[in-house]
Amino acid sequence: xxxxxxxxxxxGAAALxxxxxxxxxxxxxxxxxxxxxxxxxxxxxxxxxxPAEIRAVAATDYEAAVDRLLATGHDDTLTASPNWxxxxxxEQARQLCAWWVEEMLVTDQPLVERMTLxxxxxxxxxxxxxxxxPMLHRQNALFRREALGNFARLLKAxxxxxxxxxxxxxxxxxxxxxxxxxARELLELFTxxxxxxxxxxxxxxxxxxxGWSIDGxxxxxxxxxxxxxxxxxxxxGQTGYFDGDDVLDIVLRHPRTAELVCGKLWREFVSLTPxxxxxxxxxxxxxxxxxxxxxxxxxxxxxxxxxxxxxxxALIKSPIDLLVGSVHLLGLSVPDKTPLAAMMQGxxxxxxxxxxxxxWPGGESWITTYTLLLRQQYLRRMIEATTVASMxxxxxxxxxxxxxxxxxxxxxLGSTLSGIDANELMRALLPRQPIDPxxxxxxPGEVVASAMLxxxxxxx
Amino acid sequence: MARILLLVELKGGNDGLNTVIPxxxxxxxxxxxxxxxxxERVLQLDERVGLHARLExxxxxWQARDLAIVQGVGYPDPSRSHFRSIEIWDTASSSGKTLxxxxxxxxxxxxxxxxGAGVDSIAIDTNARPLMGPDLRTVxxxxxxxxxxxxxxxxxxxxxxxxxxxxxxxxAVQREVNAAAADLRDELQAAPNPVHAYAGDPFGQQLDLAxxxxxxxxxxxxxxxxxxxxxxxxxxxxxxxxxxxxxAGGLAAFRYxxxxxxxxxxxxxxxxxxxxxxxRQNASRGTDHGAAAPQFVLGGRVKGGLHxxxxxxxxxxxxxxxxxxxxxxxxxxxxxxxxxxxxAFGQRTGQKLDLVAS
Numbered sequence: 152x153x154x155x156x157x158x159x160x161x162x163g164a165a166a167l168x169x170x171x172x173x174x175x176x177x178x179x180x181x182x183x184x185x186x187x188x189x190x191x192x193x194x195x196x197x198x199x200x201x202p203a204e205i206r207a208v209a210a211t212d213y214e215a216a217v218d219r220l221l222a223t224g225h226d227d228t229l230t231a232s233p234n235w236x237x238x239x240x241x242e243q244a245r246q247l248c249a250w251w252v253e254e255m256l257v258t259d260q261p262l263v264e265r266m267t268l269x270x271x272x273x274x275x276x277x278x279x280x281x282x283x284x285p286m287l288h289r290q291n292a293l294f295r296r297e298a299l300g301n302f303a304r305l306l307k308a309x310x311x312x313x314x315x316x317x318x319x320x321x322x323x324x325x326x327x328x329x330x331x332x333x334a335r336e337l338l339e340l341f342t343x344x345x346x347x348x349x350x351x352x353x354x355x356x357x358x359x360x361x362g363w364s365i366d367g368x369x370x371x372x373x374x375x376x377x378x379x380x381x382x383x384x385x386x387x388g389q390t391g392y393f394d395g396d397d398v399l400d401i402v403l404r405h406p407r408t409a410e411l412v413c414g415k416l417w418r419e420f421v422s423l424t425p426x427x428x429x430x431x432x433x434x435x436x437x438x439x440x441x442x443x444x445x446x447x448x449x450x451x452x453x454x455x456x457x458x459x460x461x462x463x464x465a466l467i468k469s470p471i472d473l474l475v476g477s478v479h480l481l482g483l484s485v486p487d488k489t490p491l492a493a494m495m496q497g498x499x500x501x502x503x504x505x506x507x508x509x510x511w512p513g514g515e516s517w518i519t520t521y522t523l524l525l526r527q528q529y530l531r532r533m534i535e536a537t538t539v540a541s542m543x544x545x546x547x548x549x550x551x552x553x554x555x556x557x558x559x560x561x562x563x564l565g566s567t568l569s570g571i572d573a574n575e576l577m578r579a580l581l582p583r584q585p586i587d588p589x590x591x592x593x594x595p596g597e598v599v600a601s602a603m604l605x606x607x608x609x610x611x
Numbered sequence: 612m613a614r615i616l617l618l619v620e621l622k623g624g625n626d627g628l629n630t631v632i633p634x635x636x637x638x639x640x641x642x643x644x645x646x647x648x649x650x651e652r653v654l655q656l657d658e659r660v661g662l663h664a665r666l667e668x669x670x671x672x673w674q675a676r677d678l679a680i681v682q683g684v685g686y687p688d689p690s691r692s693h694f695r696s697i698e699i700w701d702t703a704s705s706s707g708k709t710l711x712x713x714x715x716x717x718x719x720x721x722x723x724x725x726x727g728a729g730v731d732s733i734a735i736d737t738n739a740r741p742l743m744g745p746d747l748r749t750v751x752x753x754x755x756x757x758x759x760x761x762x763x764x765x766x767x768x769x770x771x772x773x774x775x776x777x778x779x780x781x782x783a784v785q786r787e788v789n790a791a792a793a794d795l796r797d798e799l800q801a802a803p804n805p806v807h808a809y810a811g812d813p814f815g816q817q818l819d820l821a822x823x824x825x826x827x828x829x830x831x832x833x834x835x836x837x838x839x840x841x842x843x844x845x846x847x848x849x850x851x852x853x854x855x856x857x858x859a860g861g862l863a864a865f866r867y868x869x870x871x872x873x874x875x876x877x878x879x880x881x882x883x884x885x886x887x888x889x890x891r892q893n894a895s896r897g898t899d900h901g902a903a904a905p906q907f908v909l910g911g912r913v914k915g916g917l918h919x920x921x922x923x924x925x926x927x928x929x930x931x932x933x934x935x936x937x938x939x940x941x942x943x944x945x946x947x948x949x950x951x952x953x954x955a956f957g958q959r960t961g962q963k964l965d966l967v968a969s
Contacts, residue, residue: 320844320845320895320897323845323893323894323895324894325894327894328893328894330844330893330894330895330899331899331900332844332899335691335692335900339692345692345695350691350929423776423777424776464775464777464778465775465776465777466777467777467780467781499737506737507693507694508693509693509694514777515776515777515780518780518781518784519737519739519751519784520750520751520752520784520787520788520791521751521752523781523784523785523788524788583775583778586782606778606781606782606785607778609781610775610777610778610781
């Protein structure tokens with residue numbers, strides 16, 4: 152581990168002393184990790200890490216740290232499921248959001264939660280359409296069960312998932328009048344991608360799924376054979392009396408499916424710049440492994456592109472990264488998670504309310520003139536929460552008339568950050584050199600406040 | 612002559628067939644047995660087509676000949692994907708080509724807009740793509756009060772981005788905010804309240820801010836707003852009616868406010884949506900993704916009336932209306948009528964539309 156007293160980012164990212172630490176073939180490196188690399192891994196694979204968590208990981212070797220992140224001990228949440236009984240639907244929706252936000256904060260398997268969120272953004276949904284919060288709660292449990300599980304199994308379960316059957320109108324699709332919504336998005340967004348199927352494929356896939364429906368208003372799944380179009384169909388060049396599973400089997404045999412999923416994983420975890428050769432390489436791992444997720448995630452975290460020091464700070468934090476990460480970092484007590492969910496909504500990422508079936512576009516689109524202003528307002532509010540106003544009140548209202556630096560001066564840092572020297576604070580909070588040079592001789596609260604308000608804090 | 616374009620996106624794919632209704636065609640009732648509008652609820656515009664009853668607030672504009680309706684707008688080889696098709700509409704591309712710049716920004720390519728103002732266009736909506744391009748400085752905001760409060764806190768020195776594209780984007784956005792904030796602050800604070808109040812819903816709030824900006828004399832070329840929820844796959848009648856009522860009520864109030872502010876001759880309102888919907892209703896009393904649909908154009912200098920021709924219900928293409936007007940010809944007409952810009956958007960021989968008086 153690099154001595155903490157060393158001046159931070161002495162010569163910019165390129166001069167980070169990597170020649171000595173960096174093996175010739177970093178993809179096969181199994182030993183040697185410094186604080187900054189540990190920070191990088193955790194910033195991508197979790198919702199963000201405290202200095203103590205970074206130090207603990209830096210003490211192990213890199214591959215072991217990746218294996219530990221990929222290890223799963225249980226399918227459950229640590230947070231108790233909401234009690235839906237006798238609640239109005241608005242209240243159930245509020246409970247659902249608060250429940251997941253809490254789980255993101257308390258989870259002992261952060262990569263599982265990250266991947267649950269990834270699948271939520273892949274197999275999109277919205278309470279505006281689905282309406283029944285318990286259905287999306289069950290769908291969320293499915294995503295968590297298969298978070299690091301198996302994509303083929305997940306795809307087949309999603310096609311039968313009651314929330315999905317409502318969200319994309321499959322529940323109403325019958326032989327006489329097939330509804331194309333699910334079939335189209337399955338091909339365009341969930342598996343093959345645009346340009347790899349025809350309109351006729353959409354129509355015939357829609358016919359194959361007819362009859363897959365839900366029992367009553369809220370499920371469970373039911374296969375109504377009398378509503379199924381049993382006729383012959385031609386789909387992606389194959390002809391047969393296909394049903395929904397046949398269509399899913401055909402798309403799972405198509406090489407584009409793994410490429411599309413891996414392209415999205417790349418953008419989520421590695422870089423906003425696609426690397427077609429690398430994406431094909433990890434897609435091949437996904438297919439060869441029968442769509443098991445752990446080998447492909449491991450390959451990604453071990454890839455040279457992921458570990459390249461120039462890649463640090465190259466992704467933009469999503470609103471959930473920013474908010475969950477900052478609460479975790481500051482160690483804030485947030486008894487009511489609903490205001491946090493409202494902040495997520497303000498920044499454009501309220502769980503269970505995807506803007507459309509394509510999901511949150513992410514990347515640079517997270518930062519607009521509007522959301523940049525709002526992000527800084529929320530961060531100011533959190534810094535102030537350490538001093539003047541705890542997080543249990545009306546968190547959305549800015550505390551007027553207090554400059555940030557004053558707030559920072561008075562900030563009383565919680566146990567996650569107290570007693571840590573200014574240099575390590577800065578290295579834990581920022582993925583690269585700040586835009587505004589920090590005054591490392593200032594009060595620790597000021598260092599934290601200035602770092603969090605620096606544009607670089609928006610990166611991971 | 613520079614006018615301000617108010618661009619209104621109808622998100623999700625508006626059902627054009629139930630917006631401007633070919634009520635006299637018996638095929639309409641055959642295609643829409645459950646969700647078709649009864650003849651007596653159609654506001655007849657001529658002997659063939661009429662407006663949905665919930666668009667009644669727009670009748671005053673129609674009678675004043677301030678409302679032009681362009682029928683059957685679309686493009687060849689239509690995409691039925693929300694995302695691809697809105698991208699096509701936002702960037703004025705052809706179906707097979709992907710462009711990254713918005714059509715409004717493209718209209719100002721090398722235009723050298725006066726740089727006195729800090730901002731050229733404003734999106735009061737999350738989708739700013741029609742306005743996005745290197746020749747247009749665009750700001751995205753949600754509401755004026757929040758915008759002004761937040762800009763107080765920003766610092767402004769430019770900095771080095773160290774070759775990181777994500778950081779480069781972040782810093783570019785921050786500079787945009789700083790420049791725009793300085794410019795807009797005084798003008799918005801001086802702008803009068805709209806004479807006719809808008810509904811309190813998001814669409815009303817967007818119109819309210821657009822009204823303040825335009826009535827307050829902020830020198831922008833375009834303002835974009837949006838009304839969402841038009842993806843009516845199931846049980847669409849009540850959903851669609853409510854959306855049309857919000858659209859018509861909002862735009863009628865906007866017209867009154869612009870007239871009151873003496874700006875109605877200086878604005879053009881243009882609605883658009885990624886596609887219309889399938890001619891035949893589906894089994895869920897809704898409609899699936901379709902193709903051609905009408906567009907509304909409003910303004911004091913608009914040549915009111917029906918333009919283009921209504922697509923035939925007897926000659927559908929894959930179950931959808933065939934377009935009779937290419938949307939890029941509408942854009943060309945608007946670019947000329949609004950900003951005196953001559954842009955063909957890749958159309959070799961564009962159709963002449965007489966929508967705006969010079």
